[in-house]
Amino acid sequence: MVGGRRLSLDWIGAVPFLAYVGVFLFLPTLIIAVGAFFGESGFTLSNFANLSRSYIVTATVNSIILSAVTAVAGAVLGALLTYAIATGNPKGVVRRIAVSASGVLAQFGGVTLAFAFIATIGPAGFVYLWASQHHLDFYSGGIWLYDLRGLELVYLYFQIPLMVLVFLPAVDGIRPQWREATESLGGGTWHYWRYVAGPLLAPAFLGATLLLFANALSAYATAAALINQGGPILPLQISNAITSEVGLHEPGFAKAQAVVLIAIVAIVTALYGLLQRRTARWLQ
Amino acid sequence: MIRGRKAKLQVFRIVAFVLFGGFFVMPIYAMFEFSTRGNGADAPRTLANWQAIGTYPDMVAGIVNSLELAAITSIAILVVLVPTMVWVRLRLPRLRRAIELISLLPLTIPAIVLVVGFWPMYQWLGNNVSDSILTLSFAYAILVLPYAYRALDAGLAAIDVKTLSEAARSLGAGWPTVIWRVIVPNISSALLNAALLSVALVLGEYTIANNLLYPNLQVSLVSLGRTNAGVSIAVAVASLLFAFALLIAISFVGRPRRMRSEVA
Numbered sequence: 164m165v166g167g168r169r170l171s172l173d174w175i176g177a178v179p180f181l182a183y184v185g186v187f188l189f190l191p192t193l194i195i196a197v198g199a200f201f202g203e204s205g206f207t208l209s210n211f212a213n214l215s216r217s218y219i220v221t222a223t224v225n226s227i228i229l230s231a232v233t234a235v236a237g238a239v240l241g242a243l244l245t246y247a248i249a250t251g252n253p254k255g256v257v258r259r260i261a262v263s264a265s266g267v268l269a270q271f272g273g274v275t276l277a278f279a280f281i282a283t284i285g286p287a288g289f290v291y292l293w294a295s296q297h298h299l300d301f302y303s304g305g306i307w308l309y310d311l312r313g314l315e316l317v318y319l320y321f322q323i324p325l326m327v328l329v330f331l332p333a334v335d336g337i338r339p340q341w342r343e344a345t346e347s348l349g350g351g352t353w354h355y356w357r358y359v360a361g362p363l364l365a366p367a368f369l370g371a372t373l374l375l376f377a378n379a380l381s382a383y384a385t386a387a388a389l390i391n392q393g394g395p396i397l398p399l400q401i402s403n404a405i406t407s408e409v410g411l412h413e414p415g416f417a418k419a420q421a422v423v424l425i426a427i428v429a430i431v432t433a434l435y436g437l438l439q440r441r442t443a444r445w446l447q
Numbered sequence: 448m449i450r451g452r453k454a455k456l457q458v459f460r461i462v463a464f465v466l467f468g469g470f471f472v473m474p475i476y477a478m479f480e481f482s483t484r485g486n487g488a489d490a491p492r493t494l495a496n497w498q499a500i501g502t503y504p505d506m507v508a509g510i511v512n513s514l515e516l517a518a519i520t521s522i523a524i525l526v527v528l529v530p531t532m533v534w535v536r537l538r539l540p541r542l543r544r545a546i547e548l549i550s551l552l553p554l555t556i557p558a559i560v561l562v563v564g565f566w567p568m569y570q571w572l573g574n575n576v577s578d579s580i581l582t583l584s585f586a587y588a589i590l591v592l593p594y595a596y597r598a599l600d601a602g603l604a605a606i607d608v609k610t611l612s613e614a615a616r617s618l619g620a621g622w623p624t625v626i627w628r629v630i631v632p633n634i635s636s637a638l639l640n641a642a643l644l645s646v647a648l649v650l651g652e653y654t655i656a657n658n659l660l661y662p663n664l665q666v667s668l669v670s671l672g673r674t675n676a677g678v679s680i681a682v683a684v685a686s687l688l689f690a691f692a693l694l695i696a697i698s699f700v701g702r703p704r705r706m707r708s709e710v711a
Binding site for chain 2: 173176177179180183184187188190192194195198243246247251257261267268270273274275276278279281282283287288289290320323324352380381382383384387388398405406414417418421425428429432
């Protein structure tokens, strides 16, 4: 029975950690998953039925459009920047600065980022003041910075660096020999990108785009700091439903919205995982 | 033909770095510019906004709250995580994969979702235990868990935990001595790395504090921004500089280990 006793003692070592994550990670998750199905009078599906309210549908659609636009634009622009980085000296200063800057900027979303853009292109920002002095009033149709279009621009500030971080390892995996092989077989630049590098990088590119999508969908702080009124996107609606700054305090409804958000993020993340595995076959 | 391609590539790279560099540098420059503006159109540069930070008691309280939260969170996560990770490596290898999965899980759960689950818990905590803002440390430790785990995992992977602890145990050391006097000194740079990352994350946290209605640094920053944009942007620049200093510190902490592994 010595073995049995030792086993039980060994388990005690993991108890503090498991107890902590149990209470502060799994319990909140459980509260959401279960609470979404309960109202004041027991079990109900009304929280999910309420998702059909027009402003929630609009917010969900807006969130998906915002995430898709910033994911695709971020992926394309980020891929260009990645290519510029990858074609340089692998031990050069430029690359080291670009990579560590990307690491910092990919985490830069939040209040400070919103403030930075307000100071840049806000109505008192120096770029706007300069442009309007030169008869280029880009707010002639209204101040779009505090709107969805503003969010699209601001989100790119952390989406592009995230793309660089995720996509660079794949681009680094491309070997110059493959290009030489294409050329020795008589292929030109077009053939190389269309039949060799393109298909190899496609899964990595798609996977990274999905990651960017999930990243934009989960973002709350930047939008909350930039947009003062209403809730044009789902994370802001969730916040409205719990803090009751606008309208009623509806905890069950907030949980149903949270379930929707986490479901989309989970699906997208799972697809990302699949594509990552496919990428790893050729490019490490 | 190859030379032509090389030249074209060089032009592309320069154009790309200038354009992207401009996009990323401009907003940060703009914050410096905005926070040092004087009153009036042609007023000289002034640090008045910076000097005024101290005259906003709510802002100062928010800064102090966040610094305390950062200190508590980074120490707490190390106290929980280091013994667990060492123990799991030595005695519970079957649990290692599960601990890793759990630790990385918060990366996939958006903070705005987590806070929905935290809401009733913090209501209960506030009514029955304490409504101090410092209770946010419990939630923040979950947020920093994946980053701390990765930093510590890299540190522990670089040393031979098993041999070191067996050597110490055979000399009569108890488990606290093994962890405190044998493992910890060997992974000091990983510990510092994890702690600094935690501090940077906590100082930038807005989602959870705002939705649980606790005034931390970022929440105070937003409410100050509604009354005095200049001062709030000065605080934002200051916190940004502090975060940069931390991250530069991290890259210096990381360097000696990398050099050693290059030699090996």
